[in-house]
Amino acid sequence: MGKKKSKQKKVLPYEIGELDQYLFGQGTHYEIYQKMGAHKAVRNGKSGVYFAVWAPHARRVAVVGEFNDWDFEADYMERQEPVGIYTCFVPEAKEGDLYKYCIETKQGKRIFKADPFANYAELRPGTASRITDIHNLKWTDQLWMEGRKTWDNKKSPMSIYEVHPGSWMRHPGREDEGFYTYREFAKAITKYVKEMGYTHVELMGIAEHPFDGSWGYQVTGYYAPTSRYGTPEDFAYMINYLHRNKIGVILDWVPAHFPRDVHGLADFDGTPTFEYADPKKGEHPDWGTKIFDYGKPEVQNFLIANALFWIEHYHVDGLRVDAVASMLYLDYGKQDGQWTANKYGGNENLEAIAFFKHLNSVVLGRNHGCVMIAEESTAWPKVTGTPEEDGLGFSLKWNMGWMHDFTEYMKLDPLFRKNAHHMMTFAMSYAYSENYILVLSHDEVVHLKCSMINKMPGEGFDKFANLKAGYAFMMGHPGKKLLFMGQEFGQLREWSEERELDWFLLSELPHQQLQAWYRDLLHLYKKNRAMYELDTDPEGFEWINANDGFRSIFSFVRHSKDGKKNLLFVCNFTPVERPDYCVGVPRRKQYKLILNSDDIKYGGKGEVRPEIYKAVKKECDGRKYSFAYPLPAYGVAVFEF
Structure with missing residues (x-):
């Protein structure tokens, strides 16, 4: 007759089992926080809290808290091999109680530690962990979470x-x-x-x-x-x-x-x-x-x-x-x-x-x-x-x-x-x-x-x-x-x-x-x-003039993917007004002023300016076409074309 198979201990859903230990020891237990720490649980019909902590070189570990008057001899934890996780079930523990782990080191010293996996902590200067239940949080952001799955940071x-x-x-x-x-x-x-x-x-x-x-x-x-x-x-x-x-x-x-x-x-x-x-x-x-x-x-x-x-x-x-x-x-x-x-x-x-x-x-x-x-x-x-x-x-x-x-x-x-x-x-x-x-x-x-x-x-x-x-x-x-x-x-x-x-x-x-x-x-x-949509693509940016150091003016274009709505930026970094400023442009189009730092609501002088500027065939900034714009001191102008 063959040998009887040894019965494996039944593991309750909240308990640390052999598979949990194996995966944790491999570094691949990505939901380990559902088992480690302090979790409300029921054992043999009794409600309580299941505690689990990793302390591989400890001689002994106990959980202490308001539920046992901080008595380190009341609730010793059982060591689970091979990775050195200590566990115990405490029926007296309840949500809201403060707790710590009392760890007895190899040298026999007792040290008191907050729970590395605790989901809630005592307000400083207190340092204890607090038992809490975060399994039933109410979520109403389903639309956002569904949309997130297809969101692309490169194009948004x-x-x-x-x-x-x-x-x-x-x-x-x-x-x-x-x-x-x-x-x-x-x-x-x-x-x-x-x-x-x-x-x-x-x-x-x-x-x-x-x-x-x-x-x-x-x-x-x-x-x-x-x-x-x-x-x-x-x-x-x-x-x-x-x-x-x-x-x-x-x-x-x-x-x-x-x-x-x-x-x-x-x-x-x-x-x-x-x-x-x-x-x-x-x-x-x-x-x-x-x-x-x-x-x-x-x-x-x-x-x-x-x-x-x-x-x-x-x-x-x-x-x-x-x-x-x-x-x-x-x-x-x-x-x-x-x-x-x-x-x-x-x-x-x-x-x-x-x-x-x-x-x-x-x-x-x-x-x-x-x-x-x-x-x-x-x-x-x-x-x-x-x-x-x-x-x-x-x-x-x-x-x-x-x-x-x-x-x-x-x-x-x-x-x-x-x-x-x-x-x-x-x-x-x-x-x-x-x-x-x-x-x-x-x-x-x-x-x-x-x-x-x-x-x-x-x-x-x-x-x-x-x-x-x-x-x-x-x-x-x-x-x-x-x-x-x-x-x-x-x-x-x-x-x-x-x-x-x-x-x-x-x-x-x-x-x-x-x-x-x-x-x-x-x-x-x-x-x-x-x-933003061509942020990671060189096609999305074009210098008009990157070399106007003498006047400290920068001009550049941001291109959209379809080329329908592009933006021209002109930024003046000196307090010198440029009433005769001329900017080269990529195309002979109309350029609409959509943002003007000289507007009175931004602290500018509020001088009246036309909204539309037509590019003419006049060489500037190495371009065939250009238009003139009176650029104020520290002036910024953004045009759409």
């Missing part, structure tokens, strides 16, 4: 408003910090974004973090929307509300590093668990943070599942991946002797490269119409190239080179701009090497760099006129657009997370006029296909 407008929710707007005079809840913020930001004409918001500081001054870039709760602004249900309401109003949502996401806070991921089970064990690979000397170990399948799984968690569970439309360069280079921010070379002797982090290819393939492969955006500050090749062609697989890349050249040029006294003319044209020499977003982000208006308006030379009118010309050039240049909050109306002070924007400035005319200018630029961008 994308103008992003970068926002820190806690300091965008606050309730005045409240005894607490006055934060808007997610629900309040949803309604206020939607109204503003629709009026202005942005297509997306990019939200900073959403994943739970202990220190406000980190702006959310030192995360302890990767799976928890911060409790500063409300509950997970409130967060889902915000996404829903924005989607129903046709506004896309991008989150900042930080897979590069995490803080040393004792309740967080650092030395999680008493050993380097989530980080590299070698301090030369596992620590950022400048930032004082830990670096994820991208060579561990479980760590890769933690991060990739987290990206999918935000996009699939919370319906987020994309992630802006922070500090990509710090992940790609082993010597990033390090001196000689502070870093370890790869197996070939180079400074590339081969494991991080493989991680990005895996991450982007899975996220974008499963979620058509979503975007993965790299904040990558070097000339690393093929950041937006496909993994099949040895690219990293991102959808878009922040154009930090353009941003640097643009801001340095704009800071110059107009008298000296003629010697730096190339700084505004150079980006076109590499504009099609990646799929770019032009960014003027929060990083440019902190740490004594000045707000955008105070980067501008001159006083009063000159500052505002300079910035209006700069914004028009940015909007006309190929690439998606991003502007940090407050810069659209000329915030004077540098940004601080400790206060709301200086909305009171909008009682003053120059700030109203700048806001109106940027609003009308955004609507022009969104309304005209020539501004």
Whole structure:
């Protein structure tokens, strides 16, 4: 007689089974967050909570919380092999209870850790996790989600408003910090974004973090929307509300590093668990943070599942991946002797490269119409190239080179701009090497760099006129657009997370006029296909005159795909009027003035100008045809033809 088959233990739907452990150990359990953490469950007819945590080098693990008076001997967890996941079912635990894991290290020391997979956390300065149920969120954004599947960022407008929710707007005079809840913020930001004409918001500081001054870039709760602004249900309401109003949502996401806070991921089970064990690979000397170990399948799984968690569970439309360069280079921010070379002797982090290819393939492969955006500050090749062609697989890349050249040029006294003319044209020499977003982000208006308006030379009118010309050039240049909050109306002070924007400035005319200018630029961008549909195609852009350095004037054309509605931009970056200005044009057509910075509503003189200009056969800018237009000081004119 044959041997009896051994009975396999029946695994309940919420429990960690052998397959879960296998996939997690391979780095491919993309829904691991449905099993790990704290989940409401029923066992033998009793309601309770099932806990699961990865602590491979722990001697013992217990779950402690309000349900057992924080007694570390009350609820020890069972170790599941082979990957070292600890689990237990606690019938006394209920939704809303605070909890932590008490981990006994190999040395016998007890450490108390927040749950890496927690979906909700205690409001700082508290550091405990909170049991919550996010399985029954109410979604009413089906139309948006269906349309997202066929959305193509390469052919669509994308103008992003970068926002820190806690300091965008606050309730005045409240005894607490006055934060808007997610629900309040949803309604206020939607109204503003629709009026202005942005297509997306990019939200900073959403994943739970202990220190406000980190702006959310030192995360302890990767799976928890911060409790500063409300509950997970409130967060889902915000996404829903924005989607129903046709506004896309991008989150900042930080897979590069995490803080040393004792309740967080650092030395999680008493050993380097989530980080590299070698301090030369596992620590950022400048930032004082830990670096994820991208060579561990479980760590890769933690991060990739987290990206999918935000996009699939919370319906987020994309992630802006922070500090990509710090992940790609082993010597990033390090001196000689502070870093370890790869197996070939180079400074590339081969494991991080493989991680990005895996991450982007899975996220974008499963979620058509979503975007993965790299904040990558070097000339690393093929950041937006496909993994099949040895690219990293991102959808878009922040154009930090353009941003640097643009801001340095704009800071110059107009008298000296003629010697730096190339700084505004150079980006076109590499504009099609990646799929770019032009960014003027929060990083440019902190740490004594000045707000955008105070980067501008001159006083009063000159500052505002300079910035209006700069914004028009940015909007006309190929690439998606991003502007940090407050810069659209000329915030004077540098940004601080400790206060709301200086909305009171909008009682003053120059700030109203700048806001109106940027609003009308955004609507022009969104309304005209020539501004975006050939962003990644050289056919979409044509210089008329890139070499008028002496007068610091730039003229160029944005072409639509069908050639029916093209736009001619003329931007004057000096305070010198050009009453006899002549511009060469591609065709002998009529040119309709559709945007004029000299309009009185934008702070101009309001001189009456004709709407239609007819090109004549007169050579200018190396073209057969041209027309004359009186170009004001710092004047911008946009013509449709």
